[in-house]
Amino acid sequence: MSPNSNQKFPISLKLLSYSITAMITLGLVVSVSKEVVGEIQALQSAEKSAELAEAEELIDKANKLREQGNYREAISFQEKALEIQEKVLGKEHLKIAITLNDLAEFYQLQGLYLKVEPLYLRSLKINERNNDDVCPHIASSLNGLGKLYQGRGIYARAERMYLRSLAIREKVLGKKHPDVAESLYNVAEIYRLRGNYDASEAFYLRSLAIREKIFGKKHPKVVKTLDGLLKLKYKLGIFGKFYDRRIEKELESFKSLHQRSVAIREKMLDEEYPDVAANLYHLAKLYSIYSTYPKDDNYKRAETLYQRSLAIQEELLGKEHPDVATTLHGLANLYKNDENGKKRVASLYLRSLVIREKVLGKEHPDVASILHDLAGFYESEMNFDEVEALYRRSLAIRKKALGQEHPDVGMTLLRIATYYNLFGSPDFTQEIFTINIAAESHYSRSLPIFEKIMGKENYIVADILQKLATIYREKGNYNQAEALYLRSLAIKEKLMGTEHFYVAHVLNDLVILYKLQKNYTKAESLLLRSLAIYEKKIAIDKKESNQDFSGQMVPALNYLGLIYNLQGKYEKAECVLLRSLAIQEKELDEELRILIGEMRNAIEITLNRLGVVYYSQGNYAKAESVLLRSVAISEKRDYHRLTETPTGLDNLAKLYWVQGKISKTIDFLNRRLAIEEKKIQLIYQGFSEQEKQKLAQYFNGSPNIAISLALQESNPSIAKLAMTTVLRHKGRVLDAMTDIVQTLRPHLAGNPKIKKSFDKWLDVKKQLAELVYRGRNKQNIEIYQQQIKKLNLENEELENELSFISKEFRKEIQPIELAPIQAKIPQNAALVEIIQYQPFNPKAQYHKRFDKPRYAAVVLHQVGEPKWVDLGKVETIDKSVENFRNALKSPVSYYKNQGEKVSRELDKLIMAPIRPLLGNANHLLLSPDGELNLIPFEALKDEKNQYLVERYSFSYLTTGRDLLRFNIQAKQLSDPVVFADIDYNNYENIMIAKNSNSKNQRSVDLTNLSYGSLPGTSLEGKAIQNIFPNTILITSKRATETTIKQLKTPSILHLATHAFFLENKNNNKSKKIELENPLLRSGLALAGFNNRQNKQSNNTEDGVLTALEIAGLDLRGTKLVVLSACETGLGEVKNSDGIYGLRRALVIAGSQAQLLSLWKVSDDGTKDLMVKYYDNLKAGKGRHESLREVQLEFIKHSKYNHPYYWASFIPTGNWKKI
Incomplete structure (x- = not known):
């Protein structure tokens, strides 16, 4: 007999069955007897049973190997079983679906994720085809898919799978079934990962209750649920929930859960729990939570467990498995607080990162977690090279994978903001002075995320509010700062009580704010409260640790000394400052010195403020001694804060x-x-x-x-x-902005990065201008205001960016010294700087040393020393300026308002004291300040009743530093360009220029922004073209915004059109918007201005050319810009920074010289003045001297002899020949 003779059916029968089947198929046999068919069917059934039994044995072996963690071999057995089952049962049998599910799970455990999804989807398809919609097998497939998507970081899809699986299981199995508990646990996990913490906790608790009831309180599945709940509560603790004194029970609950989980997992180790590596990892994680100091018992236990887990995982799963990456991550987090372990931290993080990027992909949330923690480690180690890039990459991944409002996104934003606040503080570099801009942005973006997750009364919310408030305080936004500080204070008092240490921190920040606002009474009250909190805490700490932490009071004591000094309470000030000094001098331990802030200039501050107290008391010897010591400490420091003078x-x-x-x-x-x-x-x-x-x-x-x-x-x-x-x-801000524009212009063509930023900046300004002047029409007022706010923020951010680029391309920063400026003064000229100042009296009480503002002047010749003179009170002079300006509004008003008298009075106040210092100078390089920017000095009358223009030639400057700017070489210039006879609308309208009261004056009636034609400008333009034949004359509908914005450095730009300067008040009630930026309140009217309201929203060319847009024109090197319109020289007055309006915009755009008007101008008078002016330029006379000759001629003219006609234009900038 054959070796198979013990089988029920011999091989011969098998061969027979195959032969008969073949013959029937080929048609060789028509029928077979019933006996033979029966024999064959019995044979086939027995064969299938044997094969299926073999498959079951393979599946059993696979499951045992799985429990041992040997996934590779388990997969091999499961694949063989699947092959047998598909052969015997076919590929659509329900058993196939179960085997596919198990094989998919094995692949996932082994980290072979690409093979997993097709198996789960195939299993799901089989189950759905062979069952109704609520079959448990369908739930299993869905559950498997959920785990896959969770592992791949596709949390939204995982959530859908889990919830569908849960619904099926609850309906079919009942709400207390173990599989329901598993689904509840999975939903809890995905909610935790997605930041839905309240829902997550509810599902964890439901799962835990079922598992405890079914398996008992010490089962591995119970501890798994406990661990999930602990992860959730730990996360809540990180987000500040445990700072709330009202939930001490919550903290105790956390500790209780922690202890229970540790106990169960320790027992599982003793009992040789199958998945030992995972158990070791989770137990290590538990111990690391309470490892507060390196090398304590928890630390040592966690380290050992992590290392054991890692060794097993590497052996069983391979060195590139995701679980290996997770254990490496945990070990790195443990080591980062240990001085010895720190050497390995970066390498552990990086190894974990490489594995996760390779296996999970570069945009997985687990990759973001590693990047976030690695950035934090580098930051703590002061290794700043990669910190920002790592944080930003982590943020980008989290936003994409988790959504904009996920708590992990908020946490990364918070870390970036904090990093910006801290980075660079030891270094005196430019980056220090831009941190607040970036920090404010990230704090602001993180705030609503945490408010949504944790509620508006959460510690982290309070902390963000406090940090934002400090940024606003340092920017000078005091009202915003106070509101945020008070919100932060209220939250912390509610959460932690009114005597908590963190409450004192907010009080101290508020004190600084109130000091800046000169609210010393409030500041004193809050400081005394803060000190009481410190003293109580220090007493408790000393009792518990036997250490004296009095140094924590030093900053508050120093500030209280300052507040007392400002109030003139010198004895109290001396007392608290001596106490502060004694504390600092007593502390000898270096760590305590750092703690109390000596390294951050605490002793220096104390000595300085004590010196001021002695100075105020008249004890000069003591004052000198402590102040010299303070300066010595200051000069040893290698950095000073931005606002620290x-x-x-x-x-x-x-x-x-x-x-x-x-x-x-x-x-x-x-x-x-x-x-x-x-x-x-x-x-x-x-x-x-x-x-x-x-x-x-x-x-x-x-x-x-x-x-x-x-x-x-x-x-x-x-x-x-x-x-x-x-x-x-003086005028320093204007210089800085001019540098940006003029430095970037030559680099635009060759540097795409600069061009992109610059073009975007110009585009944002254009959108802002169009939006404001189009008005809101029927648009919701809140939406309209938000649009304006958004564009303003964009504009500010782009200005910051361009400031950096300007620095990169600036070869050197020109030092500001007196000698180079003096050398630029012509021999026959004198530089006259008029400045507003507050007189300082060193003998007065500390808080009364600065008096009310006054004007002063300093005169400098090409040779010799500067000469100073006081001019008088600002209040008195500004009143006289107002009277003078009112007198110049028209020939009638000049007589009505006693023009000659007020002209003489103002001369007595400002020019009479200066004249003795001028010597033989007949050319005054005049740099006014304040309201004096708004008058023509030429029209003042001296003691001989002569106009000053008859005695002096005037050239107006923002500051004497302008003399240095005149050296800038102009690039190739294009032909002169004149805009004239502009078509403001194509239909009849109420036109200001034809109103009987306006007489073609180029100004805006503030109640009606509509214009008519200016006939005189047509003749004006043609006359200029006759003088300079190569002049390009642009008229009528062609005189558009687009046309002027496309100009490239014309040699001369002449704009004969309407101009406006809106007062800083809301005259148009329909808009309900205050135009706060003076560069938006002034501008010129171009073609289509009257139809701007009919422009489509996407059309930004509205016929309004604002000063903000003018600042973006390409006028670098343009020799002269003439604004032949009214009030073009006006703007918002900012002391020491010149005039803010069209005049300022033209300087920023790069023009060398400007001719602008100060009041409403007669159309005919302007035409005649301009023609004569250009004739003088053509004759080779200087840009300013050409105007002066016309003015002197007009003074003798019977029609134009009043200053109203000839004094309206003032020449600014370079006065030399074109």
């Missing part, structure tokens, strides 16, 4: 001044100004214009002190020092 040097200068030691005063002022100048340069290179305006306020005190000293002391060195200080401060 060198006050020690400042106070010593004042101290020596009050004692009459002028040489020492000058020395210390010079040292202070040198430090200050470096800071100012960095500020003006790294911030947007708005930021520059606010930050400049921190340095306003320097000119005041220097000018006051120069006016009181007849000393050439002091005079030079004071004038240098003025030249370094």
